Amino acid sequence: MRICVLTPTEQFRNDILDVVRVFEGSGAEAVSEEEDGAALLRHTEEICGEVRRVRVEFLADGKRFESAREGKTQSGPLEDKRVHKRLIKQSVYDVCVSFYGRRPPWGSLTGIRPTRLVYMAMDGGLTPEEAAEEMRRQFDVSAEKTTLTLETVRTQLSLPRQKPGEIDIYVGIPFCVSRCAYCSFLSGEVGKGGQLRPYTDALKREIEGAVKLIREFRLTPRAFYMGGGTPTSLPGDLFEEVLEALRPLTDPCRERTVEAGRPDTLDKQKLAAMKNSAVGRISINPQTSHDATLKLIGRRHTAADTVRAYQMARDMGFGDINMDLIAALPGETAEMFRETLLWSREMRPESLTVHTLCIKHSSLLHLWEAKLPDGDMAAQMVADGRREAEARGMRPYYLYRQKYMAGNLENVGYALPGMESLYNVGMMEETADVLALGAGAISKRVNTRTGKILRAPNVSDIGHYIARTDEMLERKKTLLLSEI
Numbered sequence: 001m002r003i004c005v006l007t008p009t010e011q012f013r014n015d016i017l018d019v020v021r022v023f024e025g026s027g028a029e030a031v032s033e034e035e036d037g038a039a040l041l042r043h044t045e046e047i048c049g050e051v052r053r054v055r056v057e058f059l060a061d062g063k064r065f066e067s068a069r070e071g072k073t074q075s076g077p078l079e080d081k082r083v084h085k086r087l088i089k090q091s092v093y094d095v096c097v098s099f100y101g102r103r104p105p106w107g108s109l110t111g112i113r114p115t116r117l118v119y120m121a122m123d124g125g126l127t128p129e130e131a132a133e134e135m136r137r138q139f140d141v142s143a144e145k146t147t148l149t150l151e152t153v154r155t156q157l158s159l160p161r162q163k164p165g166e167i168d169i170y171v172g173i174p175f176c177v178s179r180c181a182y183c184s185f186l187s188g189e190v191g192k193g194g195q196l197r198p199y200t201d202a203l204k205r206e207i208e209g210a211v212k213l214i215r216e217f218r219l220t221p222r223a224f225y226m227g228g229g230t231p232t233s234l235p236g237d238l239f240e241e242v243l244e245a246l247r248p249l250t251d252p253c254r255e256r257t258v259e260a261g262r263p264d265t266l267d268k269q270k271l272a273a274m275k276n277s278a279v280g281r282i283s284i285n286p287q288t289s290h291d292a293t294l295k296l297i298g299r300r301h302t303a304a305d306t307v308r309a310y311q312m313a314r315d316m317g318f319g320d321i322n323m324d325l326i327a328a329l330p331g332e333t334a335e336m337f338r339e340t341l342l343w344s345r346e347m348r349p350e351s352l353t354v355h356t357l358c359i360k361h362s363s364l365l366h367l368w369e370a371k372l373p374d375g376d377m378a379a380q381m382v383a384d385g386r387r388e389a390e391a392r393g394m395r396p397y398y399l400y401r402q403k404y405m406a407g408n409l410e411n412v413g414y415a416l417p418g419m420e421s422l423y424n425v426g427m428m429e430e431t432a433d434v435l436a437l438g439a440g441a442i443s444k445r446v447n448t449r450t451g452k453i454l455r456a457p458n459v460s461d462i463g464h465y466i467a468r469t470d471e472m473l474e475r476k477k478t479l480l481l482s483e484i
């Protein structure tokens with residue numbers, strides 16, 4: 001759909017379009033002027049005393065819908081902006097519900113962290129249950145998604161939080177054996193460009209510098225996470241070198257995770273290296289049990305490779321393995337996703353992350369002009385994923401949403417009690433300080449009381465990262481010295 005938005009509040013134009021995209025998907029294309037065949041969304045408003053009145057008119061396909069809402073203006077500029085934006089978005093949502101004739105599962109929510117709304121309401125004195133109910137009421141969130149959010153918050157509240165003086169450690173290995181069609185991460189193909197050795201050396205320099213910083217600032221590493229890319233796509237000797245160099249940072253941690261996402265990158269040497277470094281949690285991700293889909297999305301392994309990788313890891317004593325699955329992959333039906341869920345039981349992962357396909361602009365799927373599948377089917381798959389996780393005794397412990405997701409749904413991390421990743425919770429909820437190493441990694445400090453976050457990003461380009469490691473360390477030092 002081509003759509004022209006006329007609004008007196010230019011700063012909220014994208015927010016208005018975001019709401020339309022909840023219904024229309026990425027197909028909503030904004031045009032700057034009224035034109036034949038394009039939909040028109042006209043927003044007007046007025047202030048009478050302390051009341052702001054918002055009106056929205058929507059003309060499309062020869063039909064016309066209208067909505068009106070009002071709310072109190074706020075004395076503080078930041079609070080007023082927040083309330084004003086919400087009023088406009090809800091008015092746009094109202095006309096969209098009338099035009100499209102359906103209520104999306106997450107209602108008018110376009111943000112990526114629904115749990116954040118519950119925590120904000122809890123800060124205002126509500127119980128988790130009251131806060132979730134408030135979210136449901138204000139944003140027209142379905143009962144099912146409200147329960148999911150509440151359960152996620154309850155799990156998170158039962159987990160330990162990062163203490164003052166603690167810091168999480170992230171290491172990024174931006175290489176993979178091939179590029180998945182949906183991937184939007186920074187990842188170069190292993191074997192291309194001869195960057196593996198120079199990257200490993202630069203990373204080891206940065207690790208050495210980070211060890212000094214940890215000592216200088218008297219910090220205690222809490223949770224370690226190695227991601228990317230796929231860290232296990234490094235050749236065995238380089239992988240061992242990196243893990244060994246990391247020992248001063250990983251040894252004090254209470255949790256150590258390595259993404260071994262591609263089953264075809266695992267072997268006994270790498271598993272032994274992880275055992276030596278006391279890595280307790282690994283992630284082996286089949287995404288689907290259907291080989292034809294795996295081929296289509298550019299993953300060079302089969303479902304049988306995944307079963308073998310799990311067996312090898314179990315034989316070597318790994319007792320905490322996460323499995324990622326993706327609902328609504330190209331060409332898959334709800335029945336195929338159910339088959340994947342059944343098949344995955346055989347490997348008995350301790351945690352299960354159910355993603356919903358998302359077509360980001362930087363992905364190959366976007367380049368191929370692939371379309372997201374039907375939202376109802378995606379919702380069915382996601383619901384089946386939740387039922388399966390619950391049947392295995394798992395509970396949701398993190399939850400986030402992205403733009404351009406099938407059915408405008410969500411990604412959920414489920415885990416058996418006690419098997420939740422503290423790093424994941426700190427990362428998703430932005431409640432943990434992180435010292436992040438490697439190309440594209442972002443260090444941050446969080447003030448959980450004020451919500452203020454300071455970030456120090458490393459450069460993303462692998463060549464620049466290799467040449468500018470010292471500068472990346474300086475950025476981290478400045479971050480650690482900053483007042484927050």
Ligand code: SF4
Nearest residue numbers: 176179180183185229
């Ligand atoms: S395994 Fe992950 S990081 Fe690597 S290409 Fe696929 S989605 Fe991207």
